[in-house]
Amino acid sequence: MYEIRFHGRGGQGAVMAAQTLAEAAVLQGFHAQAFPYFGAERRGAPVKAFTRIDEKRISLKSQIYKPDMLVILDGGLPDIEPIADGLRPEGKAVVNTTLRPEEYDLGISVDCVTVDATTIAYEKLKAPIVNTAILGAIAKADDIVSLDHVLQAIKDKFGEKLGERAGVLNAEAAKTAYDTCIEGRCKGERPLVQKATWLPPWEEIPPGTALPVANMGEVVVGPGSSWQNLTGTWRIQSPMYKKDKCVRCLRCWWSCPEGTIKRQEDDYMRWDYRYCKGCGVCANICPASAIEMKKGAREW
Numbered sequence: 646m647y648e649i650r651f652h653g654r655g656g657q658g659a660v661m662a663a664q665t666l667a668e669a670a671v672l673q674g675f676h677a678q679a680f681p682y683f684g685a686e687r688r689g690a691p692v693k694a695f696t697r698i699d700e701k702r703i704s705l706k707s708q709i710y711k712p713d714m715l716v717i718l719d720g721g722l723p724d725i726e727p728i729a730d731g732l733r734p735e736g737k738a739v740v741n742t743t744l745r746p747e748e749y750d751l752g753i754s755v756d757c758v759t760v761d762a763t764t765i766a767y768e769k770l771k772a773p774i775v776n777t778a779i780l781g782a783i784a785k786a787d788d789i790v791s792l793d794h795v796l797q798a799i800k801d802k803f804g805e806k807l808g809e810r811a812g813v814l815n816a817e818a819a820k821t822a823y824d825t826c827i828e829g830r831c832k833g834e835r836p837l838v839q840k841a842t843w844l845p846p847w848e849e850i851p852p853g854t855a856l857p858v859a860n861m862g863e864v865v866v867g868p869g870s871s872w873q874n875l876t877g878t879w880r881i882q883s884p885m886y887k888k889d890k891c892v893r894c895l896r897c898w899w900s901c902p903e904g905t906i907k908r909q910e911d912d913y914m915r916w917d918y919r920y921c922k923g924c925g926v927c928a929n930i931c932p933a934s935a936i937e938m939k940k941g942a943r944e945w
């Protein structure tokens with residue numbers, strides 16, 4: 646059995662990637678399964694998905710704890726979580742990053758393919774949805790599923806869901822990633838430890854009460870503690886505010902899930918980028934096209 650664990654952020658398409666890889670494996674004659682792990686995630690929050698591939702029927706239903714391959718849709722995730730935990734020493738990693746494999750520190754030194762899937766996705770799809778580009782790199786990293794079957798599965802799945810043109814464009818993103826990804830071996834220098842624990846263990850939550858504000862190690866938990874969770878580190882695209890177009894309707898202000906947008910005294914807006922996770926909700930809801938999402942964690 647071959648087991649693949651995907652790590653991404655909500656909105657990057659990790660679940661669709663896992664499902665499409667399973668469908669490619671089925672096209673190739675294997676048995677396969679794919680399923681997500683949903684925590685309390687929101688758009689931009691870390692998510693996991695899993696794919697199992699085998700020559701015989703798969704009855705195992707658990708999460709994947711010792712993957713043969715780790716697929717990382719956001720190369721910054723190891724900075725906040727020890728996501729390489731459990732990866733087999735002979736396993737492989739596929740990472741969306743601008744770094745070469747030898748520059749990338751995963752925490753375990755394994756064979757690694759890196760690809761700038763974000764740039765490919767922007768160029769081909771005009772959006773930072775990197776799942777199909779990463780599938781092309783997976784086909785390069787291991788021949789468990791051929792590129793032809795990956796491309797066919799993408800055309801089928803994305804074509805069915807989003808239309809034939811979208812299927813073709815997503816397949817092109819995968820092919821570009823296959824052609825441009827870099828093979829090598831990543832570094833294993835960073836310690837595989839959780840950087841911060843955001844919640845206390847259940848034993849420490851007072852029964853029958855709301856959680857009080859408390860200091861737990863280096864982290865403040867409880868009401869009002871979200872100021873410490875700098876969700877701005879999640880951002881791979883940033884809202885650019887065009888003040889001259891703003892009609893001061895305040896829709897972005899009350900729609901931002903992170904409370905990033907501050908209302909000024911004159912009712913124009915100000916962004917606190919420490920908390921902007923780049924979800925794009927504000928740009929979608931703005932009726933005056935006064936907010937445009939731009940690639941990169943930048944400030945305007």
Ligand code: SF4
Pocket residue numbers: 883884900901902903904905906916920921922923924925926927928
């Ligand atoms: S400012 Fe916009 S892009 Fe940033 S978190 Fe809020 S809604 Fe999302």
Ligand code: SF4
Pocket residue numbers: 890891892893894895896897898914930931932933934935936
């Ligand atoms: S939604 Fe657009 S027009 Fe309305 S306040 Fe925000 S930026 Fe201005």
